[in-house]
Amino acid sequence: MTVTGYVPHSESDVREMLAAVGAATVDDLFTEIPEDVRRREPLELLAGLSEAEVVAEARRLAGRDTPATGLVSFLGAGIYDHYVPAVVETVVSRGEFLTAYTPYQPERSQGVLQTIFEYQTAICELTGMDVSNASMYDGGTALAEASILAGVQTRRGEIALSAGVHPEYRQVLETETAGYGPRPRTPGLRAGATSDLEALAAAVGEETAAVVVQQPNFFGALEDLEAVAAIAHEAGALFVVVADPISLGLLEAPGVAGADIVVGEAQALGNAMSFGGPGLGYMAVTHRLMRRLPGRLVGETVDLEGRRGFVLTLQTREQHIRREKATSNICSNHALNALAALVHLSWLGKEGLPELGALCARKAAYLRQRLLALPGVAAFTEGPVFREFAVRLPLPAAALVDALVPEGFLAGVPAGRVAAGFAGRLPKLPAGASDAPGPSGLDDVLLVAVTEKRTRAELDAFVAAVGGVLAKAGDADA
């Protein structure tokens, strides 16, 4: 056995440990494993490198990437390019927070518990709900947990999931709940890209555990939450809203509209746009559903001397006590990401969050209007938009995105790339739209997200660049 700098045991350590257990060689420890499945040759690894060489190689590899920060980005579809104030990194980099895993002797970690409690409070204020858990992995898994909860609560086996919910969330839900959670049915959208309420109502019945819509939905259209709440509650189903937390400074809280469960992705609050995550799922419920809420939950209390303190509470919900009857096996959370969200929210404050939302909405409306004025670009959504909107292009959306990268723009997310599952659930194409839509019917649809970071000059330059690509494509066709 070769001892390297990455293996913490010296040869004498290894000899000593082998002697203690009465083995002659490390291989002797593996005699239980059948010979024919054991690897005989050494792993084909490169020779070791010095630290300096490793850093140089890592830099070379990283240089092949084009970071979003180096381009003017309109990427969205769930993950957004908001400004993260420096105070976020300053606070989350403190060793007390950065190195701590989920507290196993929780009441010793009053600081961590206090931040989680304050995060839960912020989520409740934003969503208009009674109880938030300590956070989840991402928006998709939070939605899957919501549907499992609804199934347990109502003892019903189906979820009516609007086609306006992020298609990747639907895939996560289908994967995570396969075998025991309620099965999703997905009624389609109407023209204008909002949920078709008649189709939704028709998909709801005695077996419906929950009705789910996203606000704003995947295409950026605003759903009528009160109307969907009525459809859900009339059938005795729960009403689940997937909500963008940044929008909640501007839009009415889903709790006010009658939501029983609100979940979503909170990366946009203080967290980086990392490929593959970590994301930040949030989940909040009404008081009635509190005992079915998965995950950790921090409560405020007083100690024997009357001093304010924090505890993990209602742990009898969790799988280490409730065993197979627990709603969920989730027993951890994304504490550091939740802390980043909390610091960002605190920095924004009561006035800052609505201001941020208004900035996004104004800039998005401006860009949408300018893009729709270009020849061949058509609206995909109706009504006001918040920060992101879908448009139809006279060419495949992926082609426009590719053409604009060299000009310094990430034009957005081609809807067809993430929405293969939309087949058959879309409204009929408006007249004059693409003649040759791909299998999903969305190949010419581009999702464009506009955060507060985008300047007027960037938006105008982007419109000019899009116009240039469209003109060139038009010339090629002529």
Next chain:
Amino acid sequence: MADETYPEDLRYFKEHDWVRVDGEDAVFGITWFAQDALGEIVYAELPAVGDTVTRGDSYGELESVKAVSDVFSPLTGEVVEVNETLQDEPQRVNEDCYGQGWLIRARMTAPGELGELMDAAAYKRFLEEA
């Protein structure tokens, strides 16, 4: 909490439930022994009116500060009433387990099962042997 008692007019089930027969109905609750073993009860999850309960199967859960325990049905029947006051005052189960701490009222669909329940003396012997 009241003193340990096992009223003579009740029937008892081995899962530490009591039954009070009232015409075609039977009222269910848990015994002094059960509430003492569970400790301070903070939440009661009970079935809905119209649900079916089956002798020997779980029909609800009682949550104490440290654990959640199933409540097993001593008889088969249909739920006709649920003790709603336990939603806000679950501690009634501790304070008055044979009175205000009752759990559900069921319409018996297999009254013959009554014969398999214990009387107070038999239940007390059962507790001593356990």
